[in-house]
Amino acid sequence: MSWKFWQKNKDAEPKKKKTKTREWVDAILFAVIAATIIRVFFIEAYTIPTASMERSLLIGDFLFVSKVNYGARIPMTPVAFPFAHHTMPLTGTKAYWDGVQWKYRRLPGTSDIKRNDVVVFNYPQGDTVALEQQDADYYQMVRNRGWKSVNSDYTIVSRPVDKRENYIKRCIGIAGDVISMKGGLVSVNGKQEKLKNTGQMTYDVVFKTMDINFSIFEDMGFNIQSDDIIQSGNGYQFNATEDMMNEVKKLDFVQSVTLTVKPDGEREADVFPFDPNRNWNVDNFGPFVVPKKGWTVALDSATMPLYERSIRIYEGNTVAKSGNGWLINGKPATSYTFKMDYYWMMGDNRHRSLDSRYWGFVPEDHIVGKALFIWMSYNTNGTFFNKIRWNRLLRGIK
Incomplete structure (x- = not known):
């Protein structure tokens, strides 16, 4: 039998048709890879889980987050279950294998992070987690209860950078900026930056009478079912925008409206950098410099509380105290030059936000992407007919 005759008969044979099962498997596999x-x-969906960005972003807002704007981050933990972040939905087990870890790399983006951008990033202090208390900050637990107590009572795990919880905040300071805050007002490079129009603060309100029809406040945009208004002492605490409170002041039964801020000099132990020599709180702190790639800082008792974690954890150096000085990677050092850019992130709902005031700087390798627009918004407290917030659909994020 000649080769040509054999090839001709082979080509004439009908090809085997794929079974339905094989067709479904191929289609699902293609869809998973493409997605x-x-x-x-390119782009990823994200849900707003907390009120830290209200009223800019509401609980129940569904966003699209662009990976293109700042440049897509190459997966640092490449072996992972598709569509699961760090935990499998049903079993509660790890959704990734950290036996393979790639160095931080990022594709070129269309823009740099700018001040006031709304950014999604991995939670910097999410490197260590107590599995039974994943909503709590492990380091705050240790400060409050002690390392031995926390590590004996809970299952403690470590997570790689790209498998830490996703957070969303507004970028207040970029690398190299000088940040400070006085009386609840942020200053960037010496210039005061007012809170966005949609941002909220806490106000103490005293009424002339206790006979109040609170439906008036619902008409003004307050959510009475949530904790926008709560009783406090002889008055009430309102959580609202400045414009909303200006309308409250006009009501004839309102005696006084006062912005509620912590006194300058009153130290909060859980406020970054947790330095007993700094009397900082959520409304009064700084000034300090946000680290910038190539910036060299002198190492001393004033700077190390601010930058020690960045040098040690985020940039992967060993840091140790030696007499009156410091050892970095075992060698005496009087200064350090940063390898990455960092950012200062804060929530628009200033008194109800876990942000950089509590855990410090966000390294560039933690950046996930830029929030673009709201594609769906769902009010969990609404009735059957008004659960969807139609006026927020396809709204851009500012």
Whole structure:
């Protein structure tokens, strides 16, 4: 039998048709691969879980987050279950294998992070987690209860950078900026920056009478079912924007409206950098410099509380105290030059936000992407007919 005759008969044989099962498997496999590529390199859906960005972003807002704007981050933990972040939905087990870790790399982006951008990033202090208390900050637990107590009572795990919880905040300071805050007002490079129009603060309100129809406040945009208004002492605490409170002041039964801020000099132990020599609180802190790639800082008792974690944890150096000086990677050092850019992130709902005031700087390798627009908004407290917030659909984020 000649080769040509054999090839001709082979070509004439009908090809085997794929079974329905094989067709479904191929289609699902293709969809998973395509969706994963889109999610990693282009755009990803994100849900607002807390009130830290109200009224800019509400609980129940569904966002699209762009990976293109700042440049897509190459997966640092490449072996992972598709569409799961760090935990499998049903079993509660790890959704990734950290036996393979890649160095931080990022594709070129269309822009740099700018001040006032709304940014999604991995929670910097999420490197260590108590599994039974994942909503709590491990380091705050240790400060309050002690390392031995926390590590004996809970299952403690470590997570790689790209598998830490996703947070969303507004970028207040970029690398190299000088940040401070007085009386609840942020200053960037010496210039005061008012809170966005949609941002909220806490106000003490005293009424002339206790006979109040609170539906008036609902008409003004307050959510009575939440804790926008709570009783406090002889008055009430309102959590609202400045414009909303200006309207409250006009009501004839309102005696006084006072912005509620911590006194300058009253130290809060859980406020960054947890330095007993700094009497800082959520409304009064700084000034300090946000680290910038290539910036060299002198190492001393004033700077190390601010930058020690960045040098040790985020940039991967060993840091130890030696007499009156410091050892970095075992060698005496009087200064350190940063390898990455860092950012200062804060929530628009200033008194109800866990942000950089509590855990410090956000390294560039933790940046996930830029929030673009709201594609769906769902009010969990609404009735059957008004659960969808129609006026927020396809709204851009400012």
